[in-house]
Amino acid sequence: MRNSLPDRRAxxxxxxxxxxxxxxxxxxxxxxxxxxxxxxSLPLAFRLADEFGVAIEDLFDPER
Structure with missing residues (x-):
């Protein structure tokens, strides 16, 4: 899975x-x-996930 932040933002x-x-x-x-x-940072990752209403793992690949 790739970073989906640009897609979700768009x-x-x-x-x-x-x-x-x-x-x-x-x-x-x-x-x-x-x-x-x-x-x-972890706090920023949580804020990003919260802003999109998803889990952190849905925005970022934890294996990267």
């Missing part, structure tokens, strides 16, 4: 900037997470 019609604002992080943080260059 399904909601949110820009990277909008998601970043909702989470209180920078747009660059969202870009880096989506490109797989940055693994979010």
């Amino acid at each position: 399904e909601r019609g949110w820009s990277q900037a909008e998601l970043a604002e909702r989470l209180g992080v920078s747009r660059q943080t969202i870009i880096s997470i989506e490109k797989g260059r940055f693994d979010p």
Whole structure:
């Protein structure tokens, strides 16, 4: 499974900037997470999952 964050964000019609604002992080943080260059902290991963109403495992591959 790949990082599904970009797909889920697009399904909601949110820009990277909008998601970043909702989470209180920078747009660059969202870009880096989506490109797989940055693994979010556990608290941020939980906030992301909560924002989309899914489990962390549904957003990120735990085997990566």
